[in-house]
Amino acid sequence: MSTNHDTKDIQQHIKVYMIVFATLAALTVATVAASYLDLSRGEAIFLALTIASVKGSLVASYFMHLISEKALITWILMLTAVFFFILMFIPMTSFIDQSRLG
Amino acid sequence: MSSYTHHDEPFYRKYIWSTDHKIIGLQYGFTALFFLLVGFTLMMIMRWQLAYPESPVPLVGSIFGEDGILLPEIYNSLGAMHGTIMIFLGIVPLAVGAFGNYIVPLQIGAPDMAFPKLNAASYWSYLVGGIVMMSSFFTAEGAARSGWTSYPPLAVIEVGQTLWLIGMIFLITSSLLGSINFITTIVQLRAPGLSWMRLPFFVWAQLVTAFLLLLAFPPLESAAVLQLMDRVAGTSFFLPSGLVVSGEILDVSGGGSPLLWQHLFWFLAHPEVYVLILPAMGIVSEVIANNTRKPLWGYKSLVFAVVFLGFMSFIVWAHHMFITGMGTAMSDFFQTTTMIISIPSIIILSAFFISLWGASIRFNTPMLFALAFLPMFGIGGLTGLPLGLAAADIYLHDTYYVIGHFHYVVAPGTIFGLFAGIYYWYPKITGRKMSETMGKLHFWPSLIFMNGVFMPMFIQGLAGVSRRLWDGGLEYAHASGVLHWNEFMSISAWLLGLAQIPFIFNIFYSLKFGEKVGKNPWDSTTLEWTAPSPPLPHVNFEKIPEVHREAYEYSVPGRKRDFTPQTVPKKG
């Protein structure tokens, strides 16, 4: 079942997992450190969410193997992402419009 | 893996803790029909109060107190529970749970659903949710009374809502499990040769429906969790600061907003409208193709329309909220998307109508219901347009016009579609046809009285009568000119109830005395008709069918028979 080729592949994977692990740990420390920096609210939010997104993409791409996943899964997730962002649009509908009206 | 086929299962394995999609489909079907009856009964009771305000309700009046008068609190409970039961416990489980479960695997030539145990779990979660909902009637507080939309702050401070929320969480879990199962089944278990464009339209409708349930329901689940927190943990997600209840400021931290609930609720509840209608459209398409003996007109446009409809249904939700103080820019956006979403609906409806062109139609009972679906859904859809336009909606919002509109979509629309499906697939399920005489006795009165109930609602609504009045608008001068319709509507509703008796009787009568049929009584082309009637337990088909052609090859010129099943190989 498990061919020699497979085994090599997996060992290669394991190396990648360790690199990802180290990166995630480093980014965790970085995001905490950044929160002590003297940044404006907007900058702090941007930085924290960027770091979180990078970490999230690492987990999804490597631990969850999305980087080599079948097209169908990718399509479903892209659809979900669209609806997720529409959902995030909800607060905007209530606040942007009202503040614009003053 | 152990063999999936079991022989001689004990009774409880076969009919109760079953993992066979057909049994689960029937469990769903009977439970949902029961709940439809319950929900309808609640409405028949309410209609007494509307027709004859503050006079004792006959037959069941003693439940509501000594003098038998339906009090406002109970009226509100009945109203909230009517909506909840009809939508979440009746129609969705019937359209998706029952028809989807029974028919989809057969139409795609699969031995079962992809995850049979999950399928059973989905049914049992639904049943628990239903029981929790119903049990709220018997608690000291009584059932939820804040409308099926459960708007806070009323829903947070009013009694009876906690069980509603818990029941809802079970129901959402159930449709979540179901939708995962449907999508996986349709994607993975299609028979060899059954490519996407060869799928019967019903399967497409179910696939889009499953995606709506999968992605639109979870936000409502989160909203239900938040409302539950508001009720049991004292949070203020939906309670603004300084809310005054009964003359006193409510002792909560405040800082929340009722609008948040409305957004999360309608983010589900608008796609939910399409969850209600799409399976019925799917059924109607099957029945029409079969009884016009013609291919469905514009199959590909139907498929693209239904997919586009599903997608668009996620970005129209705030047209339910035009009068919440939303700004004009947002109203513009949502009324535009709302107008856009009517286009695919029109495409679908037009394709069905054009399918009738030049056909020699067989007017059997399923076809009668399918034909009635078209104008009824048409009325429901077209009366929705003014509600999608912000300016007109300001006037019509929360009037009986809205009630008339969505009942035309759901009652003579969806429910007629579901009736068509029951008459159409009954021979597959039981091996016998339902009685045509009783079927017509069911159809014609239903059609007449449905319109008798809902048409006057437009008249009342245009006169400005609010939808939530216990006395039907007796206290309002502007309503006085249209209130005489209340009695007419109520009598129509009760007669509509009577008209269902032939149907209920027919289901049981035909089980024993219906005309016996073979595999394919309607001379149909799709895969479910190549299985025995009823299909074999657990495996459905004697052997997995192979598909060689598109779904609706009826009356192809030059062929001996006027239908060619999908399994017939192409020559040469």
Added chain:
Amino acid sequence: MDIPYTVEERSDTGLFNAKLGIWLFLASEVMLFGGLFSAYIFLRFGAPDGAFHEWGQELNIPLATLNTLILISSSVTMVMSWASLKLQDIKKYKLYMGLTLLCALGFLVIKYLEYTAKFDHHIFPSTNTFFAIYFTLTGLHGLHIIGGMIVLFYLWIPGRKMWLSNSEQFTNRVEIVGLYWHFVDLVWIFLFPILYLL
């Protein structure tokens, strides 16, 4: 007749059933947490300027950082347990799965300490909208951890006998539960900054 593609992949989609199933489930989970994130943003906009940040100061950042590291580690041990099965090493599998469970337990213990510290200071979900959404989000996330632990435990001990009868399906099971577990980790990666740091 067996249900097709429970173990082997369907050629046109390249997937076995459960793989598609778990991703669909995760898609719905994205929308579930999406609803709550949306509520978070909504409430944050609605609160007085800077109030969410100020209320968030009550939280214990060092403990949460530790918890983040623990959860990331559990993700690594999870994926390692799957890789061990791929390498036919059931002993290593047992070790890594055990470590994953240990991490999960550690996460919950720390979460418990955080919660009780809040309650001791008379901070409850009803205190303000920040703590309302904080307790709801972390509580729901905690429930996901507990649910995951139950399945992980099943695969660690009682369910492991499948390795002998059908190793491929067992490996698949570990893979799809792993996908769920990484997702729970992923949610936390976003919860951590928005609740504790911002």
